[in-house]
C-alpha cells in the first residue's frame with residue numbers, strides 16, 4: 427500500500443464523526459447530501475458523511491487512482507486482471523469503448539431477430555418461457571420481470587435455478603409442454619445445476635410426447651462451442667461477450683427473457699436508464715456522485731465503525747427480489763481476501779448483505795436494528811408513485827413507514843427505562859424512485875453496479891472474478907466418486923452414508 431493510501435485510510439479510520447443529528451445543525455447539509463442522479467433521488471444526509479469525511483475519501487480516491495480505474499472500466503481495458511479480461515457491461519448500454527459498443531449492438535440485433543422469430547411463431551405458438559440459469563444467469567431477469575411485470579406480461583416467465591428437483595416441479599406447474607420455450611442461460615455452459623435442469627426440461631418435453639424437444643430449446647451463452655457440442659442448433663444459440671460477467675449480464679442476451687416477457691421497448695428503456703446512471707458515474711464530481719458517495723459511506727461504516735453487515739429494505743413489494751440480486755452483486759464481487767495484485771488485503775472487504783421488504787421487516791427484524799448491539803448502515807428503497815389498485819392510503823402508509831424508520835434510527839429516544847431507550851445515531855440512506863418503470867429500474871441496478879465497483883477500486887480488489895466458488899464445485903464433483911470418498915473427513919463420510927448416497 428502506498429504512503430498516500432495508508433494516510434487516507436488512517437484519516438478515515440480516525441475520523442471522529444459527531445452524531446448525525448448534530449450534523450444537521452449545518453443548514454446546507456440536506457442540500458449537499460440529498461440530490462437527484464439519473465432521475466433517482468438519493469438521500470445520504472442521514473449518514474455520518476460530512477465535508478471532511480468526503481474529503482478523506484477523495485484523498486483515498488486520489489491515492490488509489492480511482493479516476494483512472496473508472497476510465498479503464500469505461501474504455502474496455504483489462505480491469506479484470508486475474509482473468510485478463512475487460513468488464514464490458516457498460517458497453518451493453520452503449521457506454522463502453524467503441525468496439526465493445528459495436529459488438530454489443532450486433533449481438534443485441536441478433537437477439538432482436540430471434541425474438542421476432544419467436545413472436546412470429548417460428549417455434550409454434552409460445553405462451554410460456556422456462557428460463558433455466560443460476561446466479562447471475564437468473565437473478566437479474568427474475569428481478570426485472572417480477573418488478574415490472576405486475577400489470578401483466580406478454581408470456582408467462584418461470585425461472586428455475588436450484589438443482590433441487592422441487593424447484594423444477596414448482597416451475598412446471600400449469601405449463602403446457604407444447605407451448606413452452608426453454609431458455610438455457612449459462613455464461614460457461616458448464617454449470618452443473620443448469621445442465622441438470624436442462625436435461626429435466628428436455629425429459630419433461632419428451633415425456634409429454636414432443637417429438638423434437640431440442641427444437642424447443644434456446645441457449646444464451648458466452649461459450650457457444652459448448653452449446654453446439656450439447657447439440658443445440660447454431661440458429662438457436664445467442665452468444666454474449668465473455669467480458670460480460672455473469673452478475674452483470676442481464677443487459678446482454680441474458681436479458682432475452684426480460685424482452686420476451688416485458689417487450690422490447692421495456693428492455694431498451696432499462697438499458698437507457700442504466701446508461702444514464704453510467705454517465706452520472708462517469709461525469710459527476712465525486713462529492714455529488716451517487717455511487718461514489720454510497721461507496722464512501724459503506725466503507726466508512728466497515729472501517730471506522732466495524733460494521734460487518736449492511737441491510738437493504740425495499741418498501742415496495744415489486745422489489746422483493748432486489749436483496750438476493752444485491753447479495754450476489756456485492757458479496758460475489760467484493761468478498762475477496764487478496765488485492766487485485768494478489769497481496770493479502772489488510773482490511774475488511776465486503777460485509778454480509780441482507781434485508782427484505784418493508785413493512786414486513788419492521789415486524790420481524792427491526793428490533794435488532796433499533797436496539798441491538800450490532801450497528802450497521804441501512805438502505806431504504808421506496809417508490810413515490812402508487813400503482814397498486816388498493817386504497818391510496820396503503821401506499822401512503824407504506825412510504826411514511828419507510829421515512830419514519832430512517833428518522834427513528836437517527837434520532838433514537840431517551841427513556842429512564844433502559845429497555846425502552848433507543849440510542850439513535852444509526853445511519854440510513856434512502857433512494858426514492860419517482861415511479862418504478864424500466865428506466866428507473868435500469869438506473870437503480872446500474873447504480874448498485876457502480877457503487878460495488880467504486881468500493882472495489884478504493885479497496886484495490888478485483889470485483890470481476892469469483893474464484894471463491896470453485897473449491898466447493900470441485901469437492902462436489904469429487905464427493906460423487908465413491909473411490910475418492912476416502913479422502914474426505916469422517917464427518918462428511920458419515921453424512922453421505924446417513925443420507926444413503
Ligand code: F6P
Pocket residue numbers: 560561562563611612613614615616617620672673758892895
Ligand atoms: O458459481 C458462481 C457462478 O459462476 C456465478 O458467478 C454465475 O453467475 C453463476 O455461477 C452461473 O454461471 P454460468 O452462467 O456460467 O452458468
